[in-house]
Amino acid sequence: MSNLSYVRTEILPEQPAPAGEVGVVGWLRHNLFSGVYNSVLTFVSLAVIIFLGYEILPWFTNSTWNASSLSECREIADGACFAVINERFNQLMFGFYPNDLYWRPVLAFVLLLVALAPVLIDTVPKKFLLFTLVYPAIMYLLIWGGSIWGPVVALAGLGLGVAVFVYADKLAGTLAAIIAAVVAMLLWWLYAVVPVSDLLINNVDIGFQKVRSDQLGGFMLSIIIGLTGIALSFPIGIILALGRQSDMPIVKVMCVGFIEFIRGVPLITLLFTASLLLGYFLPKGTTFDIVLRVMIMVTLFASAYMAEVIRGGLAALPRGQYEAADALGLNYWQAQRQIIMPQALKISIPGIVSTFIGLFKDTTLVSIIGLLDPIGLSTSIRANQAWNGIIWELYGFIALIFFIFCFSMSRYSMYLERKLKTGH
C-alpha cells in the first residue's frame, strides 16, 4: 500500500468552537441578534427599558421615607414619597386593630405557617395535622379575642362527632355512623354550644380582650377572608363537582343550578346581597357579623369555580380508571378516595391554584361594601388632607404585597406539578 499524500493518516486535534457560537457572544447572537427582525426587536425593547429606567430610577433614588404629609415630602425631595407607607404601615397591615394587641394577629400568622407546614411540605410529620385541625379555633381566638370557651366548646363538637362515629360504627355500620356523627355535631353546634359555653364563662372566665369586626382591616382582613375562602371552598367544590358528575338527576340539577347561578353573576352582587339582603332572608332580628357574611359569600363564590375546575379534572380522567375501580370491587367513596380523586386533583392543580389566587385577589372587592381592606384604606388615606394626591407609592406598595402572595402561590403550584408528575 502506497502512502498516498492526499489522504490524511492521523486525526486532527479538536478545534475549539467558533468564538461566535459559545460564551456571551454566542448567547447574544442566538437569543438577541439571530436576524435582522430580532435585532430590531432587541434594540426597540432596549430603548424602552432604558427610557423606563431613566424615568423611574431618579424617582426611587430621590425618595423620602420620613415626612408627615405629601407637601412635606415634596419640600424634601422631588422623588417618590414613601413616607406614606412608613407612616401608615401598621394601618395597611392591621386596619384599626388596637395597637397594643398587634402581637395577636402576628402570632396567629406565625401559627398559620406551622399549621400550613404539614399540608404543604410532606417531610413534616403527619402528627402536626392535628394542630392544623385545631388551628381555626386558635385563629378565631387570637384575632377576635373573647372568652376561650366558645371556640373550645365548638371544637368539642368535632370530638363528639368522632366519638359518636367510632361508637356507632361498631353497632350499626359505617353509613349510619356517619349520619349519626353529623347529626350529633349539628345538634351540638345548634343547641349545646351557647348554653355550655355561657355556663363555663360564668364560672371560669378565661379569655382575651375582645376586638370588634369593624376594627379588622388591611392585609390582615384580606388574608383572613382569603384563607377561610380557600380552606372551605376546596371541600365544597369537590362535593359540588361530584354532584354535577353524579348519576342522580335531582342532585345533579341542584348542583348545576347552583354552579351556573354563582358563575353567572359578579361577586360584587353577591357581596351586596350579603350586606343588604341577608336581613330579608333570615328571621327577623338575626344579625351576624359582616365579616362572617362576606366570608360565606366569598366561599360560595369560589366553590362554584372550584367545582368547575375539579369537574374538568374528573372529565379528563380516562374512563378506564372508573371501570378499573369498579372491577376491583371498590364502592363509590372508596373509588373516589383511592383512585379517582388523587388523579383528578393532580390534573386540576393549576386550575385549583389559579382559583385560589383569584379568590385572594377578589377579597379586595370587600372595599366596595365598606370594609377596610388595603384598597378601602388606600381610599381613606388618599382622602386625608396630608396625603391627598399620592398615587404610585401607595398603590404600588399594595400591588407589591399582593404580587408577592399571588406569585408565590403560582410558583408553589408549579413545584407541586413537577413533584407529582408521573408521566414521561
Added chain:
Amino acid sequence: MTTLSEEPRAFRLSMLIYDTRYRSMTIQIVALMGFLAVLAWLVNNTVENLAIAGKDFNFKFLSSRAGYDINQVLIQYTNDSTHGRATVIGILNTLLVAALGCVLATVVGAFVGILRLSKNWLISRMMAVYVEAFRNVPVLLWIIAFFAVLTELTPAPNAFRGDSPSASMFLWDTMAVTNRGTYFPEPLFSRSLGNIDFTYFMISIDLLAILAVLFASGWISARIKKHADAVQNATGVRPATFLQRLGISILPIVALMFILGLHLGKPELRGFNFQGGVHVLNSMIALCLALALYTGAFIAEIVRAGILAISKGQSEAAAALGLRPGRIMNLVILPQALRVIIPPLISQYLNLTKNSSLAIAVGYMDIKGTIGGITMNQTGRELESMLLMMFIYLVISLLISLAMNIYNSTVALKER
C-alpha cells in the same frame, strides 16, 4: 343443585339505605326535601320581613320617574325618564365597556402571547413581566390606580387656555386629554339623512346606510373569494383577486362618506370646558384599559398555551410541504390552536363582563350604578333591584357563552 337466583325478599326499611337499588333514590329525595325546606324557610322569612317593613314585592317602580342624571348615555335619557329606562342605559353602558374591553383584551392578549414565544430573550422576558405583573395584582387596584392617574395627573381644561397654555392637544389639535375626560374628534355628516324615531330609541339612518354598505361590500368580497376558490379547485390556477377585493371593500364606503359629507367635529375650548367632539369619561377609559390589560394578561397565557399545545411535528410537516412561515402559522398552527384557545377565551370574556361591575368603584354608570345603585337607594327596593340585576347579569353571561359556544362549534374538529 343450587341456583344463583335469589329469593325475592320482603322489603325492609333499612333497604332504603343499604340496598344500592334504592339508595340513590333515598339520597335524592332527602336532598330534594332538604333543599325545598331551606327554600321555603328563606321565602317565608322574606315574606315576613317584607310584611314587617311594610313593603310589597313588585316592579312598578321601574315605570316611575328616575329623577337622576347619568353622565354617559348611549340612547336618549333625561332625569324625567323612568327607572326602567335608566336600567336600560346601565345595561348598554355595561355592554359597551365589556365589548370594548373584550376586543382590546383579545388584541393585547394575542400580541403578547405570540411575543412571549419569541426566540428573542429580551422580548419574551419583557412580556413575561407584563403578564405576571397584571395577573398577580387585583383588577380593582388597577382600575382605581388608572382612574387616579387619569383624573389627577392630567391637566384641567383651563390649562389649555391662553397664548402659552401649559397643556396642549394631541394629534394635530383634535384630541384633548383632560381631568374631566378625553375629547376625541367626532364624525359629522353635513348632508345627514336624519334619524328614524322608534319612540323608545332613535336610530341614525346614516349609521344604517354605513352598515348596509359595509355588509354589501363584505358579501361581494366573499363571493369573489368563493369564485376564486372554485376556479383554483377546477384549474389549479388562482386568479388574482387582491385588487378587486380591496376596491370593493374601500370604494363604496368612501363614496358613501363623500355623499353624506363627512367631516370631523373638533373639540374646542369654550367657557370652562371643551365643547363638541366625543367626550369619553375618564372612568370609562380607566375601566376599559384596566380590564383589557388585566384580562389581556390571562388571554396571553391562553394563546401561548394554545400554540404550544400544537405538536412540533405539525409545523415541521408544513415546512416539509414547502409552506412559508407566515402560511404555516395561518393555515396549520392557528386553526388547530384556536380549538384549544377558544373555550378558555370564552370564560375570560365572561370574567371581563362580570368584572365590569367594578365600575362602581370609579363612578361609571353601569347596571350596578343605575339599578343596583341610585335607583335602589332612591326607591328603597333592594330586593327587587338586586334580583333584577342578578337576572340581567345571568342573561348576559348566558348569551355570551351561547354565542361563543356556537362559534366554538364552527371551529371544533369535525369528527365523523
